[in-house]
Amino acid sequence: MGRISISHTPLPKMSYLVILLVIAFVYSAPLIVGTYSASLLRDAMLFSMIALGLDYLWGKTGTLSFGHATFFGAGAYGAAIVSTKLGLDPTLGSWLGLISGVSIAMLIALVVGYFLIFGGVRGSYFTIVTLALAVISEHVIVGWSDITGGDAGLLGIPPLFFPTLSGLAPLSPVVLYWFIASVVCLTALSLWWVCSGRYGLILKTIEDNEERAQALGHNTSQHLLTVFVGSSAVAALGGALYASTVGFVAKDIVGLILSTQVIIWVAIGGRGTLIGPVIAAIFVIWFEQRISSINVQLWPLFMGFLFILAVFVFPNGVLRTLVGILRKLGQRLEHRV
């Protein structure tokens, strides 16, 4: 009961402060930590879009997908292929790639999601099928090497071009960082805003008791499909931006390992908070870089440790736990005064 009541109350006021601090840090980071660290942070933010997308699905409707890296990968590979293989002018190709990447991922989600969701596949069966999706997509990337580059990946993806005073040009690293930070923040905040009202409640009814929601007249399959496609679009937007930002894609951005990591990010950040998983993803990836630079073998151990921590110590997510601690401290201080 305790778990239920904590995890579905709206975030307390304190968390707005935490979120504001994080946003302030994210925007000022290139000036504080230097360009190299900022580029790590930038990539981490793009990967955090998978966590954001997954939390929209898993956190809001209770439906766990084990294949969300697939959509990040579809976005990235879609963008890479369209912008490099069609002989387009890079100024146009990069944007067309971005749009195509996201559209391809949404189309995959629409087709797979339609047959699963309207076919009545729910709960762990849904999760298992999406797990298969992750495995299949990995095989497609490796096997279809004429187009995807196979194990070698694809190189030479053009950056996004923006109009400047001297014509179309890519952004400078710092401005690109701010652009990406803005896309991630805007996506996260709008999703959070959309889910904060009645719509979020209706999604919650699907998690609680889908048959009951249907008996009240809610077309739950329609809702689930919309969320599934929307959540894939968010992940794909991250992937497509990643391709144009980094300039190359390789098979490690699809498949099971990344999909599993995303679930851990969401669990650590606090399922259903949307913002929490984004913050958790950024921190964990950043940590990963740090630890792997000391010793590559250390990271899997550390990841396992984090997962145990997420499940047993912070079952409500680090953000909620942190906010809870801050609030208790605040109350103590008030008592003193």
Place this chain on the structure above:
Amino acid sequence: MMIASGLLTGSHLTKRFGGIVAVNDLSISINLLEIKCVIGPNGAGKSSLFNLLCGALRPDSGELMFKGHSLSRLALHEISRIGIARKFQVPSIFESLSVQQNLEVSVLKPQSKFELKDRVDQMLDRIEQSDMRDQFAGNLAHGQKQWLEIGMALMSEPEVLLLDEPTAGMTIDETLDTVKFIHQLSDHAAILVIEHDMNFVRALGCHTYVMHQGGIIADGPFSGIENDDLVQAVYLGKM
């Protein structure tokens, strides 16, 4: 059996589960603003009949009509949208939402925030839960959950309300309160109640069908039913 052309009419409904015939060639009908009751011992097939009537189960054969239109092709949520609401046997509320939120999500397309709040307030008043509106529905007592679920079913202003064992787990006082509540509701909707508790049905005092082994073995005003030898035999397990 004669089939009246009522508001909601099921004719020759049959539902099998493997070898068991849960509902066997059964016909039933309910008219505008009417209260009717289906009683029968455990396992008689009441819940199965109920699930057929609200679209949660598809009949193997037979026809279900609402205002002259067949329901056989409609999905569960569509059946609710045309005006048939239900309360499940196991209290099915959204445990992790508050009482008030449970009522809010039960309105499909609110005209405005104010209209919604108004209707929710009125319903909270009717089900006597105004002072617990912000509690998690999962924390309510069993009887309160039942009332909340009836309230949720009413939010869509249905023409037919189907109630499966609305007083299961209630005290005698709560049961009698529920009888009163149901009588009040019948000014707005036709109500079909499925029950197993004779005392409740006696207090409700309406037209009653007696169900046994998937079929209807008697039907009429409850006073007549109660003294029927066959019905007594079924209830006392002598059949």
